[in-house]
Amino acid sequence: MVIVGAGPTGLAAANMLGLLGISTLLIERNPDLCTFPRAISIDDEGLRVCQALGLGDILLPSMRLGTEAHYISGPHYLARVAPLACRNGFPLISTFHQPTFERALLQGLERFPHVHVRFQYELVNLTQAKDEVFLSLRQPDGGRQQIKCSYVLACDGGRSPIRHMLDLGMRPPSLLPFSRRQRSERSQSGAMQRWLVVDCAGDDDPSNAIIFFCNPKRPAVTVPAPNGGRRWEFMLHPHEQPDDLLRLERIQELIMQSRRSQRHWSAGKPACVIRQAVYTFYATMASRLFRHRVFLLGDAAHLMPPFGGQGMNSGLRDVHNLCWKLSLVFQGNASPHLLASYQTERVPHVREMILFSSALGHIIMPTSRRAALARDLLLRGVVARIPPLVESLREMRVKPQPRYKRGLILPATSLKHRHLPGTYLPQPQVLTLQGRSLLFDDLLCSGFALLKLSGEANQAEQPLMHPLWSTLQPRYIVLLPPSSTLKTHWPEHITPVVDSDGSLRSLFGSSQDTYLLVRPDRYILGVFRANEEVAFARRLIRLLSP
Structure with a gap:
């Protein structure tokens, strides 16, 4: 087995295959793990996968468990998500530091003598035969190495070279029967957004809540991170240039403007910015999640806006869905046809998560004043007066629940x-x-x-x-x-x-x-x-x- 990409998804897959006793090679083209945080939110299902990897005791102490989510419009609260339920054994919303998370996953691989990691190895080409996959790798010294394996897991990120090698396109999901051309037009207009992402250290804000500033002039989000860290995210308007918002003084101005809208805000100290970057958020997924013996997982298979906090969590679900099926096939206890259920089971749930994240962004982060006013009237004037709806929002029941309707499932006769x-x-x-x-x-x-x-x-x-x-x-x-x-x-x-x-x-x-x-x-x-x-x-x- 070969895994390409040592991000959270690839590292999780290597640990899972290690537990299952499958000989695995994990390759990463970079010289080491990523040193800056990208993902920051993990849900109860993601934590349950960490538990399944046998690393819960190592990973959980480094996380900020049990955060809330507050949605604010001016001085008013629109909604509070503060789940009390713990159906999966863990809090529904938590935050983490991705470099710490990845380092722990990498160290977890030391448990398995049959799992090997190679940094600065880059996949150049792959070809598939009936029963094998042949890979050409570029080694650190520039030389080439030819290897073969039974299956390849492509965990090589949103720009996935493997996805391009397989000629698998990306398109925005829809519940409506749009044609491919219409979907392409929608992806150009509404499936991407530019956001300024700022990570800070030594934060003095006492709030333990993820706060969405639902201001049509400048939608923004702040996320508390472990060990006094905090992330800020600000939407860029179409006419704005990234270089202007990346200036430190402009970042401090944006943060101060947002903090003044918080009820507990005090003068405090300027944010200690350790990293800033402009990202483009997409809502799209691969046309297929596998081709013959090569499977796409994580960002290589799907990209979604961050509003639902489901990007990395969806990659962890991919890992947990696929790896045990590969083990059954390797043991001879199942036909390779079983692996097609990865596509059957994961596609509907990924689609739901992308649509959920996109819809959440459109509802809570509109840039139209009229849309924002209608949203405020609905949430504060209608929803807030209906206790079952308030409870549903508080417990985050609007999030699509995990359920497979087709695949490796046997309908009950009763x-x-x-x-x-x-x-x-x-x-x-x-x-x-x-x-x-x-x-x-x-x-x-x-x-x-x-x-x-x-x-x-x-x-x-x-x-x-x-x-x-x-x-x-x-x-x-x-x-x-x-x-x-x-x-x-x-x-x-x-x-x-x-x-x-x-x-x-x-x-x-x-x-x-x-x-x-x-x-x-x-x-x-x-x-x-x-x-x-x-x-x-x-x-x-x-x-x-x-």
């Missing part, structure tokens, strides 16, 4: 459970046999899991007998109610846990003879009753090996 396949399994705290409280995913490791209810702590559980289970080797977990007392002796094939808050048990209703098969990326693959085991296993075998 109407009672038809909503479960394809959904993301919640992650509560559970109590183990040894009396330890831990996050549920820590029991699952990197494989499949079979979940079942148990009404009483001493109830006997019989193993499933179909040969498929010895192939997939799922962790068999019995969920006990909070009132249960764990007994000291359970069959070796069972891991009993007390579902402390009942969120896992609630998925079953009262069906104690029902099993949930959970994929390694924590999505529910299917649901079946004990008397449906054989039929379910046959359906799954057909899905894995068409």
